[in-house]
Amino acid sequence: MRKILIVGAGQSGLQLALGLQSQGYEVTLMSNRTADEIRSGRVMSTQCMFHTALQHERDLGINFWESQAPRIEGLGVSVAGPESQRVIDWVGKLDGIAQSVDQRVKMAGWMETFAQRGGQLVIHGAAVSDLDFFSRTYDLVLVSAGKGELVSMFGRDASRSPYDAPQRALAVAYVHGLGPRPEHPDFDAVRCNLIPGVGELFVMPTFTTSGRADILFWEGIPGGPLDAFQGIKDPAEHLSLTLELMEKFTPWEYARATKVELTDAGGTLSGRYAPTVRNPIGRLPGGGLVLGVADVVVANDPITGQGSNSASKCAAAYLSSIVEHGDKPFDEAWMQSAFDRYWDTAQHVTKWTNAMLGVPPEHVLNLIGAAGQLQPVADRFANGFNNPADFENFFFDPALTEAYLAEVAGASGASASE
Template identity: 85%
Template sequence: MGAGQSGLQLALGLQSKGYEVTLMSNRTADEIRTGRVMSTQCMFDTALQHERDLQINFWEQQAPKIEGLGVSVATPDAGRAIDWLGRLKGYAQSVDQRVKMAGWLDTFVQRGGQLVIHGASVADLDFFSRTYDLVLVAAGKGELVSMFGRDAARSPYDAPQRALAVAYVHGLGPRPEHPETEAVRCNLVPGVGELFVMPTLTTSGRADILFWEGLPGGPLDVFNGVKDPAEHLALTLELMEKFVPWEYSRATKVELTDAGATLAGRYAPVVRNPIGRLPGGGLVLGVADVVVANDPITGQGSNSAAKCAASYLSSILMHGDKPFDEAWMKATFDKYWFTTGKPVTQWTNAMLGVPPEHVLNLIGAAGQLQPVANRFANGFDNPADFDSYFYDPEDTADYLAEVASASASASAAGASAAAGAAGASSAE
């Protein structure tokens, strides 16, 4: 159930291994392609590799290759206290989900998959659980989600932590500091929210996404009820000019990519119990953001969906012909939770709060120490890495001291080598 990143990736993966797969979507490929934007996906190297492994990376040559991730922190007078660019080990990419999901849906059908265009109900699932070996729910909204109870111990928030507003645009200029580098830009405005800017491939070609995340009730929380796309863009730009003028200065000539290029909303981050129990006694397994839905502040939604689909595919293949019972469902989710879900949730929830002093020190140090900037940027690909240096003040201090020492040693060695070369030159 569900034709998003995880549902379609898993369906295509199972199909490629010879499984008979039925996919339920509430929209056709054409309805998805011509509809409203659905997300702000930026997928990093590990998630992209899962698509390559299934040979469904159809847009890799067309989509911008994102080689950096930059962080800027605004001052109260709209200046920049911090501004740096970390380099990614492997490039990231963003493909508008209207392009990708429509294309994958067509591919699934072309390869002989059974597609049912229908919004599934709990009653439908009751029937399917008796008809199919395994039913997976990858539709993150609506009635079906209510079957999966909230895991209070893993869900510290019971209300939305950000008001979200997205616009896809053509005509954005490059950042003058690094005009040659395609990069995601994370602009943090303390006490107000965040603006993310990312290159993407949309239905009309190369574009950029402008994505505001505002603290509820704050100055960015003004998009609720704005239906007119032009008004949405005007608001986006007005807020950019006020809070992040360095980004606004390259956005003065932008225009929306299409009539469906804006999106606004909010949702509470939540972790749910992975197994849904049906009235008739059957069981279904939740996938990706049905069971682990994080705020998009760390850009992990589509990455987690791809990793969840890959993890579940592996668990299904390893299980062979044995029944997909409750024990298997729990073990399958646990494997995904401990490798991906938990590290992503911990990091995302930390970024939603007021950053403690040691985190501010870390982000500031990245401006002077390129290895720190690079490591932070690559944490978006592997959030588990933050565990060793991000959460504990002592770990952060030890890590920064280690990098500073290595940097000083490298500088001294370079100076010594330069002096030696100069001495040899004068001896000649």
């Protein structure tokens, strides 16, 4: 039986550990926190998972919260114009539902399941020196802990990392009491509010430790008016500032947020990081090799909501690569090929996310505007969040965008510029 060590118990590490366990591998999972510490700790993310990523969980039978989490059926975009009035507002319908489960709930539950199924769970914050030892006792060591000393083993890939500094300041609040969206009170949707030159507000339904909730998530351009959360430690102050900025920049969202309260004392999060692609293979002082997973090797800004989706897709790709490899050694060539398999999908996420961080070109503004008149455009844009590779066909190239809009407008008998 092949022995595999996974360091880091997030979406990718746990999904991969449970997948390998189901295939009969002897898996050790190393986490720096217990399940109870995760469950009672601070929120970790703003996850919204779309159909493909959710299906990976269903395939492994670990979609434990699917019946409890809100069914997200759409994705909407609003654009703020002068005097904080909406100049664009639409919602696209998703082909398959999306869902968000607070990672405190999911990771704690998955960790307990892994241990109950006989997995070796080690609570220890691993250092490089630990991995040097473990690399000699395991057939394969995977690093899925996306922060701290271990990440430094994986060198930055400058050719795939156009930014060397954070492009957004991030601020998250989990709340109860958000009113229904008046434009579509009969179904849930993720809402993306774009404030040109300032940043973005995302609002998404979620399932947390206390049941149904909503996530209010600001992404502010550094140095701008939304970059205001540094140094705020008090959760109540964090929420107050969140709402104050909503009232100023997105009054249509603030109108349904006047009665919200935090889900719990750990329901806020703020920070920033530079989006980075790293080399997938880490070299240990003793000569051993380790393979980076998900955020360790491809860390995108959350502006396109792809973090947990990418983590799930990475775990699924690596699981297939490991199982297909059989009893052959997990050498450097195999590690590179496993990453390349994941990069086939991850490259589209990185390209699209980095594009959304910049100033949108005219043809992209035309596309977002046209979606307000042409429902097929809104639906296709929304479903790109599940399959970012499709953006290659109609988003990046002005000629492709123009041809696509003309085609849809012609089919509907409308003008794309109406």
